[in-house]
Amino acid sequence: MTIKPQRNKADQGETSKERILASAESVFAEWGFDGASVRRISEEAGVPVALINYHFGSKAGLYRAIFEKRAPAIMDQRIAGLRLARAEPDLDRRIDLVVKALIYPMFSLRGESPSADFGRMIVREMSDPQSEARGIFRDMFDPVAEMLTDAISKCFPDWTLEEVHWAYHTMLGAMMIVMTDNGRMARLSGGRVSSDNWEEAARHMCAILVAGLKYRDRDQTRGSED
């Protein structure tokens, strides 16, 4: 009865499939979908290339699998945040909770390094025209996005549809840049401000966005009618 290698638990402790997912996340984040090669991913995972196609069908299948693994947790946190917001009767206080329901679940990714990679993947996917074809956002993010725009319009019953959607997208964009920032903020501030501190990031952004929604000059945005 010899001691067989049996997946070397101390060294890696995961199945090959999980190790592929983990290395793919960091490689996709750094190089993008096209820039990343399945060989680089497989090397980093310590498995032969063919295993990727065996487990995930294709490079695109692996890419999507990462989102299917990570997105639900974020969506659940947002839904939970929105439930809290709905329980707040004072609309002035409620919008604060809605904004935080959008921002915080995403920022809890930054900081802990493995999940920061997923944040970068989201932003890349967002800024890629090809993402329409992949349908990842449509399938996994849009439903909660609609809940959020609904929640915003409930907080500001007299807003036009344009105002609601521009507000949502403004918030979304502000969030994007923090997730994708890699050193530029530190460079511009002479190293005194860093985007790594996600708690600080969330505090600043929420403060600006909440005030922006509450106090913006609607004369410029209300539109002519309806």
Place this chain on the structure above:
Amino acid sequence: MTIKPQRNKADQGETSKERILASAESVFAEWGFDGASVRRISEEAGVPVALINYHFGSKAGLYRAIFEKRAPAIMDQRIAGLRLARAEPDLDRRIDLVVKALIYPMFSLRGESPSADFGRMIVREMSDPQSEARGIFRDMFDPVAEMLTDAISKCFPDWTLEEVHWAYHTMLGAMMIVMTDNGRMARLSGGRVSSDNWEEAARHMCAILVAGLKYRDRDQTRGSED
């Protein structure tokens, strides 16, 4: 004396170099740096592949050449906007001009289709960790970015460095998403709101951001001291 082809002016009217730059801009915007192939670019320009390396040295050289062609115009507009802002003595009114100096030059790209591509290129470059190595932002965008953060801190003399830089990045991010949006906003709003109308986009975003800066709750962001 036969009539030689002489570059078929009616058909294209540009030099090969210009036609390469034009087609590269749209191909890079749609497929990203790695997803775009020099062959696709050359086909779209109607020239042989080798011409790209002859005129621009390499694929990366062509990529950079696009930024060197487009960026200065935007930077000049921002500088001009900042000059106007500095002339406004009332700080409350001045911040409005500073925000617009950041936003409007970028949004004048959207709408006219050829330059919308450059907007997408900027966002892709921004969300690419590899951009650090290319140094495009460092060389062409950072100087004006510093002018903008300076202008913000002059409008709010009591703000901390963190507050200034987070404000700038929040604005920057909000801008990003509009430049990169391709149909998602229309989809989420049931086709009633579109990101194509850049004037409307700029109006909404400026309104939110200006109010956000002016009226945010500084108790959450001021920091413990300094």
Place this chain on the structure above:
DNA sequence: AATAATCTTGAACAGTTGTTCAATGGCCGT
């Protein structure tokens, strides 16, 4: 008109891409 400089062309280069395949390994229930 002759020469030099610049631009254009198609073919070829070596390297990498994602994917497929047949062969092998280990493990489980029977």
Place this chain on the structure above:
DNA sequence: ACGGCCATTGAACAACTGTTCAAGATTATT
């Protein structure tokens, strides 16, 4: 001990990658 099942492996595939080269065409200079 035996198949049956799933996971793993390395080699091979054709297609595509960015770049180079020598030859040709065009334009500018003398």
